[in-house]
Amino acid sequence: MPLVTSKEMFQKAYEGKYAIGAFNVNNMEIIQGIVGAAQLEKSPVILQVSAGARKYANPIYLRKLVEAAVEDTDLPIVLHLDHGENFEICKACVDDGFTSVMIDGSHLPFEENIALTKKVVDYAHGRGVVVEAELGRLAGIEDAVRVEEKDAAFTDPDQAVEFVERTGVDSLAIAIGTSHGAFKFKGEPRLNFEILEKITELLPNFPLVLHGASSVPQEFVELTNQYGGKVPGAQGVPEEMLRKAAKFGVCKINIDTDLRLAMTASIRKAFVESPEVFDPRKYLGLGREAIQNMVQHKIRDVLGSSNTLL
Numbered sequence: 001m002p003l004v005t006s007k008e009m010f011q012k013a014y015e016g017k018y019a020i021g022a023f024n025v026n027n028m029e030i031i032q033g034i035v036g037a038a039q040l041e042k043s044p045v046i047l048q049v050s051a052g053a054r055k056y057a058n059p060i061y062l063r064k065l066v067e068a069a070v071e072d073t074d075l076p077i078v079l080h081l082d083h084g085e086n087f088e089i090c091k092a093c094v095d096d097g098f099t100s101v102m103i104d105g106s107h108l109p110f111e112e113n114i115a116l117t118k119k120v121v122d123y124a125h126g127r128g129v130v131v132e133a134e135l136g137r138l139a140g141i142e143d144a145v146r147v148e149e150k151d152a153a154f155t156d157p158d159q160a161v162e163f164v165e166r167t168g169v170d171s172l173a174i175a176i177g178t179s180h181g182a183f184k185f186k187g188e189p190r191l192n193f194e195i196l197e198k199i200t201e202l203l204p205n206f207p208l209v210l211h212g213a214s215s216v217p218q219e220f221v222e223l224t225n226q227y228g229g230k231v232p233g234a235q236g237v238p239e240e241m242l243r244k245a246a247k248f249g250v251c252k253i254n255i256d257t258d259l260r261l262a263m264t265a266s267i268r269k270a271f272v273e274s275p276e277v278f279d280p281r282k283y284l285g286l287g288r289e290a291i292q293n294m295v296q297h298k299i300r301d302v303l304g305s306s307n308t309l310l
């Protein structure tokens with residue numbers, strides 16, 4: 001099956017009240033771990049590429065690796081640009097065969113965000129590509145940009161309706177208290193479900209996206225710290241909250257940090273336990289396995305997209 005857009009999978013997810021996992025990919029082992037899990041769970045999957053990933057791996061290598069995953073499986077796979085910051089990178093990815101792009105104008109004033117998003121929608125829709133946009137600001141780190149907590153802002157439900165109507169965008173990332181990275185909450189985790197419910201009420205049948213949705217499994221935090229790493233106090237979004245979000249119109253749940261933690265914890269452990277090993281296939285293989293197990297759990301027990309192939 002060739003790459004697909006997220007259109008049908010979101011519609012099905014919306015009706016079935018589950019979500020599709022969107023996982024950030026940076027190299028072969030990460031892609032294989034994610035896709036291996038999706039195969040075992042018979043689940044569609046979104047592989048997303050950030051500007052940082054394109055810079056790290058080289059856009060051609062990444063695209064070819066995703067093409068290999070498509071050729072090697074019968075899964076519906078979406079190739080998505082994560083946090084496109086301007087029209088040019090969105091255009092480059094549309095031209096490059098991506099089936100979905102995100103234009104992230106969330107840092108811009110409302111009218112400018114609308115104008116930029118509309119420009120990307122016009123270009124992408126003309127070529128069969130779907131578009132995600134963002135309204136409201138998440139706290140946390142994204143590429144080189146750090147948004148301080150004081151500058152974060154929840155999505156305004158009325159603005160969300162106007163934004164969707166005026167841009168014609170296919171899905172919308174909203175801010176309800178999640179944030180990028182491994183340190184999401186200082187005290188008790190809290191998301192603003194009132195805002196989410198309001199948006200769902202005003203925009204029925206419209207797919208919403210949750211960024212910063214890693215749950216930061218404590219087993220990886222502990223392993224990382226135990227084997228010489230330093231991520232004390234790392235905390236994510238409780239899995240229960242993600243399940244709840246999927247019931248309220250959130251069709252795409254973004255996960256990057258959990259992949260990083262799974263891989264890092266397993267490689268750190270391997271280095272300490274087997275100091276004589278210097279074959280990258282050994283420890284990268286363990287990293288890939290850790291990712292596959294984590295993603296399989298996520299798909300099956302949190303997102304609920306197992307056995308939903310189109």
Ligand SMILES: O=C(CO)COP(=O)(O)O
Pocket residue numbers: 024082083179180181182210211212213214215254255256257258
């Ligand atoms: O939103 C993300 C990618 O766009 C990833 O969020 P996490 O940092 O919570 O994994």
Ligand SMILES: O=C[C@H](O)COP(=O)(O)O
Pocket residue numbers: 024050051052053082083141142143144180256257
């Ligand atoms: O939202 C950001 C993703 O986690 C991607 O991170 P990155 O820009 O470091 O690749």
Ligand SMILES: [Zn+2]
Pocket residue numbers: 083104106134138142
């Ligand atoms: Zn953003």
Ligand SMILES: [Zn+2]
Pocket residue numbers: 083180211212254
């Ligand atoms: Zn994000």
